[in-house]
Amino acid sequence: MMGDGGVKQMLAKPIQLADQVTKWADDVHYFRQECAEVKTKTERLASLLRQAARADLYERPARRIMVDTEQVLDKAFALVSKCRGGGLVKRVFTIIPAGAFKKMITHLDNSIGDISWLLRVSTASGDEDAHLGLPPIAQNEPILFLIWEQIATLQTGSLETRGDAAASLVSLARDNDRYGKLIIEEDGVGPLLRLVKEGRLEGQESAALAIGLLATDTDSVEQMMQAGVCVVFAKVLKEASMKVQAMVAWAISELAAAYPKCQDMFAQNNMIRLLVGHLAFETVQEHSKYAITSKMSIHSVVMDNKNQNNPNSAHKNAMPADLIDTSDSGMVKYPNHGKQPLQQNQMHNVIEHTMNTKSVKSVKSTGLNGSMSSAGVKAREFEDADTKAYMKAMAARALWYLAQGNPAICKSITESKALLCFAVLLEKQTGDVQYNSAMALMEICRVAEMDADLRRSAFKPSSPAARAVVDQLLRVVEKADYDDLLIPCIISLGCLSRTFRATETRIIGPLVKLLDDREGDVSREAVVALTKFACTENYLHMDHCKAIIAAGGAKHLVQLVYFAEQAIQIDSLILLCYIALHVPDSEDLAQAEILTVLEWSSKQAYMIQDPTIEELLPEAKVRLELYQSRGAKIYH
Structure with missing residues (x-):
């Protein structure tokens, strides 16, 4: 920030x-x-x-002030030179307006004020008044x-005044997107990141909030990424x-929302794991001490749980060595061992009980948060419930935006314990934790669809985590309350349509x-969700179409x-066409007079202009005509 050469x-x-004028x-x-x-005035200037030449100046205002000061001194030099000796002719033809000197004195005073402000703002120690005043x-x-x-205060002030400066920048960034762009252009991101890393609690929160608010477009985010956001956020x-x-997690979600290309940069800095x-903290297991590794199946946990309940078990108080995760990733996987998948609640209780009754000491920390310091893990155990819930909500929000349209990140998320966490949070939490978990699942399911x-890998029917997710999505849909959860859960089930078996x-x-x-x-x-079950691209479309008819879907459609x-x-109409194509001999379709509906639809100009209907409708009519009477009444 500070200029030199x-x-x-x-x-x-x-x-x-200035010396020449003097x-x-x-x-x-x-x-x-x-x-x-x-x-x-010139000597003072x-x-x-x-x-200023001996000081470490704030470069951005210094350049502007120096340009203006040089112009003022140029004019002062020209004015003084007119007053030097040159004979009668020069005096007669040299005209100096009456107000020229008064105007020049004003300009010199303004330059003195500008330079004085520049020196104060560049060397502020934080012990002065919060506001230095504005220069002329x-x-x-x-x-x-x-x-x-404010940016200068972030550079040179005390921790307290730096926190106040960050809060001021938050207010400015909230007021106007243009102000946010100015903060970035004037090199404000670096000082904010340093405050996030080393400030006091309130200052750190304000600085992280400011970073999130500055994410207004792709250019802004790209500049912040180049300033080192990823490294600082990973450390935090x-x-x-x-x-x-929690505030940093929110900021990550804002950055990823404004500039999806930064998703991979966050992933490269271990952000998904963190x-x-x-x-996962206090959701599924105490992951800083315990981990279910890729070598451990749910069946292993169940069997170990049985051993816990067996007083004759020789391994009652020991965990087998092959269950300790010594990998760097600490990722959680649920391989299929041909066992019947557990119901979600049963599965969660088994895992939680098994993990809570063990005490494992490992040379290296295991689990997804293995790189977190032991002091940090201990400290967060004493946080209040609201803060813990807010942390989970923001972590889920960050994963939601990082997962959008990114198969690699979705794979990283689903290979961890995240799916199981989302299922548990969707069931047991409320508010933003629940909603953000539902949205994160929706984005992962959207990517999985394509x-x-x-x-x-993530949603195979034998996976207990995937089954837990489906159970919770289905619970919300069955409840059918018109709230923020319903639509993302409907979308998620539709996107998973190809993962369900015929049974x-x-x-x-x-x-x-x-x-x-x-x-x-x-x-x-x-x-739309049912169409993904019934469309020709779905291998089990015949079974799903029959199920839709059996559930009374024809009359609703x-x-x-x-x-x-x-x-x-x-x-x-698109869904109805798929059902008619695949199950044309259904008696339920005949009773619902679907052929009549298709005939009526073919006469509606706005309907047949849709490319999908234009392709499906004629074929669906032909199929129905082969199996059903044309004596039904036609709507006009």
């Missing part, structure tokens, strides 16, 4: 000009009194310039100079107070019931096609 060079010419002011023949006053040059851009003052997530860690560690490898019949019914929901957006998302809003009509 470049600013020093800019000072050379103003100092030379020298020539002693050798004038006209306006001697006025020139003497100019000399006095020259003294301040030499003081700031009349046209007061906000810019206020920002400069390992060692800082939980309140600061965030999942915070998510990525077969992720789908197979998994419990998903379709609750989704079909939502077709009759009074809220249009709920009905539409239910239609007829109502939606006829009477819903236009967007829902089109989505419902």
Whole structure:
């Protein structure tokens, strides 16, 4: 932030000009009194310039002030030179306006004020008043100079005043996006990051909040990433107070939301592992001491739990060596050993009981948060419940935005204990923790829908974690309360449609019931989700179409096609076409007069203009006509 060579060079010419003005002011023949006053002001200015040359100046305002000061001294030199001797002819033809000297004195006073402010702002120790006042040059851009003052305080002030300066920048960034851009352009990110790393609690929180608020667009985030955000945030997530860690997690979510390309940079700095560690704390297991490794199946945990309950067990108080995770990653996996998957609650209780009844001492810390200092782990155990909940909410939010459209990060998340954590939080928590967990799951499911490898590895039916997730998604959908959780859970089930076996019949019914929901957006998302089950691309589309019909979906879809809003009509017609294509001989479709619905739809111009309907509708009509009578009534 502070200038050296470049600013020093800019000072050379103003100092030379000031000395020249002072020298020539002693050798004038006209306006001697006025020139003497100019000399006095110039000597004061020259003294301040030499003081500035010895100081470590804040470069951004220094450059602007030096340019302005040089222009003032140029004019002073020209004015004084006119007053030197040159004969009668020169005096007659040299015109000096009456107010020229008064105007020059004002300019010199302003330059003195500017340089004085620059010296104060560049060398503030934090013991002075909080506000240094604005220099004369700031009349046209007061906000810019206020920002400069706060950034300078962040550089040179005490921890207390640095915290106050960060809070001021938070207010400015909240007020206006342009102010946020100015904070970045004027080199404010570096001092904020240093405060996040080494300040007091309130100062750290304010600085992290400011970083998040500055994430207004891709350019802003890119500049902050180049300033070293990832390294500082990773350090904070390992060692800082939980309140600061929560604010940093929120800031990560803001950065990732504004600039998705930064996701991989966060992942490269171990951010996924650290965030999942915070998510898992007091959720599934005490992960700083215990871990379920890739070599350990759920069956192993169950068998070990049985041994715990067996008084004759020789291993009652010992954990087998192969269960201790000595890997660097500490990732949690749930391989399929051909065992019947546990119900979610049973599984969670077994894991929690097993882990809580063991005490393992390992040379190296295991689990997802293995790199967190032991002091940090101990300190967070004493945090209040609200702070712990806020930390989980922000960790889930960060994972939500980091997972968006990123298969590699989703794979990293799902290979950890995160899926199980999300399931538990969705079941047991409330508010933002619950909502952010649901949104994170939705983004992971969206990626899994398009990525077969992720789908197979993370959501295979035999995975207890995946089954726990589905159980909780289904619980929300079955409850069918119109709240913030319902729609993301509907979307998630739809995205997972290709992961369900033909025997998994419990998903379709609750989704079909939502077709009759009074809220249009709920009905539409239910239609879209069911379409992913019924579409030709789904290998089990025949079974799913039959399940939709069996659950009474046909009559609901007829109502939606006829009477819903236009967007829902089109989505419902697409689903109806898929069902007609795959199960044309259904008696339920005949009783619901689906052929009549398709005939009516084919006469609606706005419907047949949709490319998908244009492709599906004619074929669906042909298939139904082969199996069903055409004697049904036609709607006009």
